[in-house]
Amino acid sequence: MKGILKLAYKLLVNDKAKFTALLVGITFAVFLMIAMTSLFAGVLKRGSATVINLGASMWVMDPAVQTIANTIGMPDYVLDAVRSIPGVRYAVPVYSGGALVKLRDGTYQYATVVGLDDTSLFGRPRLLEGRIEDIYGENAFIVVKDPEFPKLENPRIGTEFEVNDHRGVIVGIAQVTSSGLFGVPTLYTTYERALQYIPNPRFTISYVLVEPKNPADIANIKQQVQALGYLALTKDEFMARISDFYMYQTGMGMNLLIMTVMSFIIGLSISGQTFYTFVLENLEKFGALKAMGAKSRELIIMILFQASFTALTGYGLGIGLCSLTTALAKIRLPDYAALITFWNLQLALVMVVVITAVSSYFGVLKVLRIEPFDIFRG
Amino acid sequence: MAAPAIAATGLVKWFGEGEAKTTALREVSLEAYFGEMLYIVGPSGSGKTTLLSVLSGILRPNSGSVSVEGADIWNMSSDHLADFRLHKIGFVFQDYHLFPRLTTAENVAIPLILKRQNWNGAVADAHKYLEIVGLKSRADLPPVKLSGGEQQRVAIARAMAGQPDILIMDEPTASLDGDTGHSIVGFVHKNILNEKRCILIVTHDSRIYEFATRILKMEDGRLTGIERGAETEEAKHE
Secondary structure, three states: OHHHHHHHHHHHHOOHHHHHHHHHHHHHHHHHHHHHHHHHHHHHHHHOHHHHHHOOOEEEEOOOOOOOOOOOOEOHHHHHHHHOOOOEEEEEEEEEEEEEEEOOOOOEEEEEEEEEOOOOOOOOOEEEEEOHHHHHOOOEEEEEOOOOHHHHOOOOOOOEEEEOOEEEEEEEEEEOOOOOOOOOOEEEEEHHHHHHHOOOOOOOEOEEEEEEOOHHHHHHHHHHHHHOOOEEEEHHHHHHHHHHHHHHHOOHHHHHHHHHHHHHHHHHHHHHHHHHHHHHHOHHHHHHHHHHOOOHHHHHHHHHHHHHHHHHHHHHHHHHHHHHHHHHHHHHOOOOOOOOOHHHHHHHHHHHHHHHHHHHHHHHHHHHHOOHHHHHHO | OOOOOEEEEEEEEEEOOHHHOEEEEEEEEEEEOOOOEEEEEOOOOOOHHHHHHHHOOOOOOOEEEEEEOOEEHHHOOHHHHHHHHHHHEEEEOOOOOOOOOOOHHHHHHHHHHHOOOOHHHHHHHHHHHHHHOOOHHHOOOOHHHOOHHHHHHHHHHHHHHOOOOEEEEEOOOOOOOHHHHHHHHHHHHHHHOOOOOEEEEEOOOHHHHHHOOEEEEEEOOEEEEEEEOOOOHHHHHO
16 A cells, blocks of 8 residues: 555655645645634733733623723622632732823823732732832832833833823833733732722722632632622633633624635635646546556545645645744734634644545546546547 | 457447447457457447457446456456456556656556555566566656657556556557557567467557457457458357
């Protein structure tokens, strides 16, 4: 069987023009599919950036909250009520809101302010510079060094600025797992200071972060929170809720889906047509092989091998090209959100398999129908 | 007389249905023997190629039987028949049907590869057959770099690589000039034909008749006589 596969391989790759056209088709399709879906994955991940960065196991919120950004304040009693639920190891408030930072040149920059529980500082970021206890200092803020960091004019420890007309000073520079979606810098401070600096409605707690005693308590906590008229979600559930919002309620998901389907169709048409032409051009040769004694299943194996080899090579090239362009784009555009995940790769692989199956199906049909007698007739 | 290499009885083959029905073979019977170079000649459309296809196991007749070395080939399964062709029959097609993307040696190695010989071994063996047809020095060239006569010899080497008992040649001189065609068939007669091999040739090139053991004439789907050799098949039945 190895010899037959090598024969198929040689017939394929020695036809350089066709093989190149096939590879270009598949590579281009894979590149587009992964680029589109990875962009979507990146956007979804960034949409959940605060959830990822704070790292709480459970989140309590108003049931109308759809994304981390559209917070709806909850009264203080919710925090106390959650703390009293059996199965809760601890619960802390967190504030998430926006503030205007006045830069040295007099211009303003919008920033996200995260206020951490004063007592525990639960959800604090990893510091690259400075000490976490300095966050309790006067007007202290920790700035996140992410792609948005330069928008605050690359502050250093000790840099002073105005936040909503209050004095602020940088006491630490931090790193977080995921950057935000909206292209604004992030400042961390204490919960109480955030309330002082940012004008608030009547209720101030954005979320209550909960750590259950053990996973079995989660269901009960959810039930008790629901009885209070609020919603408790695990970290994964909250991220899924945010993803669903962007996917189904913003049109983003549908638009990217359309682009992905278009990439698939482009790939299918280029590769399918080229492969079919390749089979047609070799039809007489397949007929000659049949006359010489090749069995139908051997010819099918040859065609499937040729299609699979082309598809997998194109798939690899497409992944490589997409990774390269994503890396290059991130050098020039720090906000570029694309994130290549296994899910993206699996989806592209499935689509490539479909392209291969469709391309080979018509080729196989043609080869099975060719009669060796046609070779004699000429 | 020894048992025939090929024995065909009452072969009937038609194409199409109704008004479009064309009968290509009408009750054709013949025998071909080992050590024989049997020509089937006749005008275009007389059924020569159809007969060759039915005899070699690539076109099923509507009725009649073909026995090759005692085996009724049209009672075999398609896989069994493919195997049978691979091991017993070698083909030299009119247009050669060489693979332009393979080297000459790789082309010759194809029957060996189909027989599951490993690639390197098959290509090495192919060089021996190319040596027989005098083209060893051309082994690494693609067929398109060869002349028509050389391509024909490559096709013969490929057919011989499977070490067939029966060699089928369809219009072997059709694409060649007179001298080249004559020398190619002469080469086959001298080097390929032996007492353990039967060669069937379809042609209407009278310049190569001198190499034939027997020549059967076909017309309108029937064997109508002989140019040379023993009695006609029809005469046998009379």
